[in-house]
Amino acid sequence: MSTLTPSADAPPTGASPPTSVQGSFGLSTRTQIACAWAGIYLIVLVVGGWLVMTRFIPPMGANDSAQQIADHYRDNTDVIRAGLVIGFCGWAGWGALTAVIAVQMNRMHPKRPVLAMIQLISGAGGWIFLSAATIILIVASFRPERSPELTQTLHDLGWIMLFITVPIFSFQALVIGVATLKRDVARQVYPRWFGFLNIWVAILFVPALFLPFFKTGPFSWQGAAVYWLAFVVFFTWILAMWVVIRAAAKEELQEHVEAAAAQA
Amino acid sequence: MQQIVRNSRASVVIWAALVVATLASWWLGIHEGGAPGDGATVGGVAVLVITFVKVWFVGRHFMDIRESTLLLRTIFDAYVVLLCTALCVLYLVTS
Amino acid sequence: MLGTDDEEVQPLPRPAVAAAPTAKDGPPSRWTSGHVPGEVGLWIFILGDMLVFGLFFGIFIVQRGDGLEEFRAGRETLSTEFGVANTVLLLTGSILVVLGMRAVRENRRRLASQLLLGAMATGTMFAIDKAIEWGEKFGDGLNPGTNDFYTLYFAFTGIHLVHLLIGMVALGVMVRLTRRPTPGEHDQALLESGATFWHLVDLLWLVLFPLFYLVA
Structure with a gap:
């Protein structure tokens, strides 16, 4: 990662108003803010497509019969396919969000951004499974006329894959939280409440790990402690990222504007 | 040590009261909340209210x-x- | 860089143009003036955790409604004595931490560290008590898969136990802090944060105990 120093050919600061993101010292402030908005894009498309169009809200139960699952795919085939494809486009936003979180974390320890790296790798690794789960459900919707047991197997695979990957996301949140709460940083990039929020997120993903053991109740995948908790927490997490990334990117720019003004 | 306790007398009194309240809810749970088959009882709600006071x-x-x-x-x-109200209502409705 | 809320650091004076009018710049609101134990951000975590446990308590009561007989039978297999003992242990741990924090404020740091060690002892006894209790249940062939009551029992008390273990680590850190010859600038906030978390462990158990052992 490049060190973030003002480039030599940056425009003189007096010219551009400090609140503007123009003349951004090569900091890509606008791009960073756009990446934060990718989170909102993700929420809209995943909720609209992946959850509402597919009628996976509330979800099919883990205790539903193979026939019930197969019927769901057969009765709404094309809507489910469209919803999953739209949702897939939504999940794509996760990469941008993970990247910009890492770029800002880099400012905490510019020389050895270990935690930023772990965060980036966890986010990217988890992203694969968000995508894979969606692909598997698209396969489930691809031949609705096949034997119900096969559709059920694919459906199980997709849903379990979606939720059982929580340790990766938990770890990602934990790393962001620890990095934010550490005192020995070059800069306090994110506000401390965001650090505590990440620890909270990390803990709240854990109940999803109970899901292999249950077909009914709060710890089955359709239950309050898995489906509802995981989605609500995930979206809350993204909304918080959206808030802090924009603030951090603007503050970063401000810092450079002031540094340049001090030099002049 | 005595001085510390004296300076936090309110907290110590509250601690003692909480221990007593715990024993009291135990007693209520045994003697009323647990009566078999009668579902919602005054005892159950009383236990919940004591809990949230604690x-x-x-x-x-x-x-x-x-x-x-x-x-x-x-x-x-x-x-x-x-939360206390919600749990009491849920308790009465579902019993 | 940032300490508690009232000493928020702003590295460089900001030009007037950049200063967005936020609540911070206005006159102190009566809603936000006063001391927040630990630091403001910590309460996102504490209140968030309380909210989720609130959800758990609701789940418990709803599930109980679907299986009154099962839950009553389940409750009768629990040893209320263990539950009462654990409640008293955590309450005692809490008061020891309160006294410990008072000792810190009065700069009697040796006494403070002893009181905090006492709280760790109550936490250890809680964990041992819980282990014996779980062991008995498993020995009787009762496990999370037996029925809804035991699912919730093991899941919720398990999640609580994880909190307790985190709380023990926090207490350990606090003991070390009180033993430092010269207190660091963030020590007070760290001590308050640890104490607050330990009380949270107590507070959550105060609700779990009656739900499982008394009203089920």
Whole structure:
């Protein structure tokens, strides 16, 4: 990662108003803010497509019969396919969000951004499974006329894959939280409440790990402690990222504007 | 040590009261809440209310919410009152 | 860089144009003036955790409604003595931490560290008590898969136990802090944060205990 120093050919600061993101010292402030908005894009498309169009809200139960699952795919085939494809486009936003979180974390320890790296790798690794789960459900919707047991197997695979990957996301949140709460940083990039929020997120993903053991109740995948908790927490997490990334990117720019003004 | 206890007399009294309340809810649970087959009982609701009074004291006095900002006090009080009411209603409806 | 809320650090004076009018710049609101134990951000975590446990308590009561007989039978297999003992242990741990924090304020740091060690002892006894209790249940062939009551029992008390273990680590850190010859600038906030979390462990158990052992 490049060190973030003002480039030599940056425009003189007096010219551009400090609140503007123009003349951004090569900091890509606008791009960073756009990446934060990718989170909102993700929420809209995943909720609209992946959850509402597919009628996976509330979800099919883990205790539903193979026939019930197969019927769901057969009765709404094309809507489910469209919803999953739209949702897939939504999940794509996760990469941008993970990247910009890492770029800002880099400012905490510019020389050895270990935690930023772990965060980036966890986010990217988890992203694969968000995508894979969606692909598997698209396969489930691809031949609705096949034997119900096969559709059920694919459906199980997709849903379990979606939720059982929580340790990766938990770890990602934990790393962001620890990095934010550490005192020995070059800069306090994110506000401390965001650090505590990440620890909270990390803990709240854990109940999803109970899901292999249950077909009914709060710890089955359709239950309050898995489906509802995981989605609500995930979206809350993204909304918080959206808030802090924009603030951090603007503050970063401000810092450079002031540094340049001090030099002049 | 004695001086420390003297200076936190309120907290020590509350601690003693909480221990007594715990034993009291145990007694209520044995003697009323547990009567077989009768579902909702006064005992069950009483246990829940005692519980949230205890929670309120722990928050206010041990967590020092009492001396904190009005915002935090309001949120905490609302949490205790709303959750206690919700659980009591759920308890009565589902019994 | 940032300490508690009232000493928020702003590295460089900001030009007037950049200063967005936020609540911070206005006159102190009566809603936010006063001391927040630990630091403001910590309460996102504390209140968030309380909210989720609130959800758990609701789940418990709803599930109980679907299986009154099962839950009553389940409750009768629990040893209320263990539950009462654990409640008293955590309450005692809490008061020891309160006294410990008072000792810190009066700068009697040796006494403070002893009181905090006492709280760790109550936490250890809680964990041992819980282990014996779980062991008995498993020995009787009762496990999370037996029925809804035991699912919730093991899941919720398990999640609580994780909190307790985190709380023990926090207490350990606090003991170390009180033993430092010269207190660091963030020590007070750290001590308050640890104490607050330990009280949270107590507070959550105060609700779990009656739900499982008394009203089920």
